[in-house]
Amino acid sequence: MSYLTSPDAALAADGVSKRYRRGGPDVLDGCGFTVPAGVVCALVGPNGAGKSTLLELAAGLQRPTSGSVTVLGGPPHAGHPKVAYLAQHRPLFTRFTVAETLRLGARLNPGNWDVRLAERIAGPAHFHSKERVGNLSGGERTRIGLALALGKRADLLLLDEPMADLDVLARQELMGLLMAHVADTGTTVVMSSHIISELADTCDHLLLLDEGSTRLCGGIDDVTASHAVVTFAGGPERLAGHTVIESRLVGRGTSALIRPSGAPLPADWEVRTPSLDELVLAHLGTPDTSIPLIKEPAA
Amino acid sequence: MGFDFRIDRRGGIPAYVQIVQQVQQALRLGLLQPGDRLPTARAVVEATALNPNTVLKAYRELESQGLVETRRRHGTFVTGTLGRSSADSPWRAELADVAGRARAAGLERDDLAALFADVLEDLYPSKEPDVVPHQS
Numbered sequence: 063m064s065y066l067t068s069p070d071a072a073l074a075a076d077g078v079s080k081r082y083r084r085g086g087p088d089v090l091d092g093c094g095f096t097v098p099a100g101v102v103c104a105l106v107g108p109n110g111a112g113k114s115t116l117l118e119l120a121a122g123l124q125r126p127t128s129g130s131v132t133v134l135g136g137p138p139h140a141g142h143p144k145v146a147y148l149a150q151h152r153p154l155f156t157r158f159t160v161a162e163t164l165r166l167g168a169r170l171n172p173g174n175w176d177v178r179l180a181e182r183i184a185g186p187a188h189f190h191s192k193e194r195v196g197n198l199s200g201g202e203r204t205r206i207g208l209a210l211a212l213g214k215r216a217d218l219l220l221l222d223e224p225m226a227d228l229d230v231l232a233r234q235e236l237m238g239l240l241m242a243h244v245a246d247t248g249t250t251v252v253m254s255s256h257i258i259s260e261l262a263d264t265c266d267h268l269l270l271l272d273e274g275s276t277r278l279c280g281g282i283d284d285v286t287a288s289h290a291v292v293t294f295a296g297g298p299e300r301l302a303g304h305t306v307i308e309s310r311l312v313g314r315g316t317s318a319l320i321r322p323s324g325a326p327l328p329a330d331w332e333v334r335t336p337s338l339d340e341l342v343l344a345h346l347g348t349p350d351t352s353i354p355l356i357k358e359p360a361a
Numbered sequence: 362m363g364f365d366f367r368i369d370r371r372g373g374i375p376a377y378v379q380i381v382q383q384v385q386q387a388l389r390l391g392l393l394q395p396g397d398r399l400p401t402a403r404a405v406v407e408a409t410a411l412n413p414n415t416v417l418k419a420y421r422e423l424e425s426q427g428l429v430e431t432r433r434r435h436g437t438f439v440t441g442t443l444g445r446s447s448a449d450s451p452w453r454a455e456l457a458d459v460a461g462r463a464r465a466a467g468l469e470r471d472d473l474a475a476l477f478a479d480v481l482e483d484l485y486p487s488k489e490p491d492v493v494p495h496q497s
Binding site for chain 2: 102233234235237238239240241242244245246259260263264265266337
């Protein structure tokens, strides 16, 4: 199978598999996709889908067992000057103070460090703090990790569960700063999360992983528009010809989330576009992995 | 002067439609008037945590409705009004006069509405209906 390759891809994978030990399970299994430059991409999938592994591969911290990963047109490597990565477990030097941690960020990214943004994200109260990172709460550690990632002025931000541990207000504040950063710089963001409804407002691209392979990849508007939630009187046999993602009985009728075949839908069907939540849940509820990848439809 | 948009994440109304509606509402209430400046798209993005494209889409929609105008480097300004002056408009009095005579002559409400729609159709060539999706 071949995938769209764009010279402007920020992140691409081609037939990527990853196995951590010989004879172990494939965490990623023939995973392929392209994330165009300049998008804010939601990386979504159930636990164990391979999201964190994929981000580690893109950050150059792991190597694929087979296949290839491309970041910003080249091979990934740890310490890539234009790639920033927020790891799920927020690895920080626990004995450093917050101020020392941020000075380290500046030192590691000479001439390429946005001290004002890092300070705003860390929180002004923390910035000059003598508190050791090891004593911070999970949410505070996340802020410091995000400050390091965004302070770097990267062209590709890889964020693993960036909003975990944060309270509602901090989420709103930090997402606002992240989106403003995107507006200012056009940087590409790939972020994983379990909270799909939250991603719907911030992301414009979707990469849905399941069991180590790509289920959906594309612009969120395109992907939702290429599906339909239909309700009609009669049984599921009326869905013949369409790709049925999920269907259920509703009284004497049927409600289904489908990928229409292209022919006009019957006039007596009630038709609407699914929300991102509905789409993701329906796809994850379907064991059928033969559903082909959504490609960017011609506008 | 400021304008803080509030985005309701649960109502099911797309965020860009909410921005458009909040500006329309402020115009109807006279809280925004021609010449007033809207916050920059970037400021709205930071305050609402919405994807920048969502905010730009809302601003483009307001522009296409003739309600605001974006001047490069200066910002986005209110240029239109919405229905505020309807109560004291001289046109309202004239229309009321015509409608009153039509009713006296025996026209039903629907007859008059159809006639008015017909006249509007002649005067203002109909636009494509896809410009303003008010609901998802």
